Amino acid sequence: GAGVSQSPRYKVAKRGQDVALRCDPISGHVSLFWYQQALGQGPEFLTYFQNEAQLDKSGLPSDRFFAERPEGSVSTLKIQRTQQEDSAVYLCASSRRLNTEAFFGQGTRLTVV
Amino acid sequence: GESVGLHLPTLSVQEGDNSIINCAYSNSASDYFIWYKQESGKGPQFIIDIRSNMDKRQGQRVTVLLNKTVKHLSLQIAATQPGDSAVYFCAENGQTGANNLFFGTGTRLTVIP
Numbered sequence: 001g002a003g004v005s006q007s008p009r010y011k012v013a014k015r016g017q018d019v020a021l022r023c024d025p026i027s028g029h030v031s032l033f034w035y036q037q038a039l040g041q042g043p044e045f046l047t048y049f050q051n052e053a054q055l056d057k058s059g060l061p062s063d064r065f066f067a068e069r070p071e072g073s074v075s076t077l078k079i080q081r082t083q084q085e086d087s088a089v090y091l092c093a094s095s096r097r098l099n100t101e102a103f104f105g106q107g108t109r110l111t112v113v
Numbered sequence: 114g115e116s117v118g119l120h121l122p123t124l125s126v127q128e129g130d131n132s133i134i135n136c137a138y139s140n141s142a143s144d145y146f147i148w149y150k151q152e153s154g155k156g157p158q159f160i161i162d163i164r165s166n167m168d169k170r171q172g173q174r175v176t177v178l179l180n181k182t183v184k185h186l187s188l189q190i191a192a193t194q195p196g197d198s199a200v201y202f203c204a205e206n207g208q209t210g211a212n213n214l215f216f217g218t219g220t221r222l223t224v225i226p
Contacts, residue, residue: 004156033213040121042202042216043157056213091156099145099206102214104156 002026004105006092012111013082021077021108025094033102034067034077035091043091049075050098082112121200121218127225132190134220136203141184143205147214148177148188152199160188160201190222198224 005024013019025032030051035043036059045059051072060067064082069075079086089109095102126132138146144165149157161172163179163186170177176189186203200221204214 006156035216040218042204042218043214045213045215048213059213093156101159101162102147103159104149106154106156 004092004094004103006090006105006108008108009106010109010111012113015083015112016081017112018078018080019082019110021079021090021110023075023077023092023094023105025073025075025092026103027073028096029094029103030072030097031095031100031102032069032075033093033095034075035093035104036061037089037091037107039088046077046090079110082110084112086110087112121221123221123223125223125225126193128193128195130193132188132193132197132222132224134188134190134201134222136186136188136217136220138184138186138203138205138217139215140205140207141181143207143215145206146177146179146186147204148175148186149202149204149216150197150199151202151219157202193222193224195224195226198222 007022032049034046037043047067048056049069064080066078089107091107093102093104147162148160151157161177163170163177174191178187200219202216202219204216207215
């Protein structure tokens with residue numbers, strides 16, 4: 001596709017449920033980022049991949065959060081045992097390489113009830 | 114009109130006027146900056162970027178100014194249109210070679226027809 005694609009667009013999870021959020025970056029983009037955006041706030045960094053290597057996961061809030069990009073293209077952000085404070089929009093972005101124009105997807109709005 | 118700071122101020126301008134959105138970034142080591150536009154329910158949309166070796170960069174109807182001495186970034190939008198109404202975020206990379214972008218809280222721009 002022409003842009004970054006994320007699925008699902010909306011996800012409602014019961015507290016304690018595991019969820020998986022998918023990101024399809026722009027073809028050929030080496031760098032892939034995950035961000036978390038709370039209502040009324042700017043995006044906050046979660047993790048960064050360069051191809052299949054996860055080079056920075058300093059923003060992941062707890063060990064319940066896990067991300068992977070096994071073939072250097074599609075990435076999945078997994079949240080285990082979801083809690084209400086996990087409710088947010090999860091954004092994925094990709095760029096040709098680090099410190100170049102980063103394009104964002106539409107995001108996945110996660111609501112934990 | 115203009116707005117200062119990163120505390121989600123609101124800026125209202127008349128259609129056709131010029132808009133100036135300001136941002137005070139935090140890290141003197143940041144060497145890459147991006148302005149993003151985010152409409153309700155959508156992911157951030159890249160507007161323009163600038164590197165620290167430049168003071169000014171122009172795009173279509175937009176200009177970004179960088180003042181490294183006072184760590185200040187501004188986005189100027191010429192002939193503001195209703196479609197420009199959105200939240201605008203500045204983002205900095207925090208340090209040379211950093212793996213992520215640090216976003217401010219944003220400024221909500223409302224264009225009055």
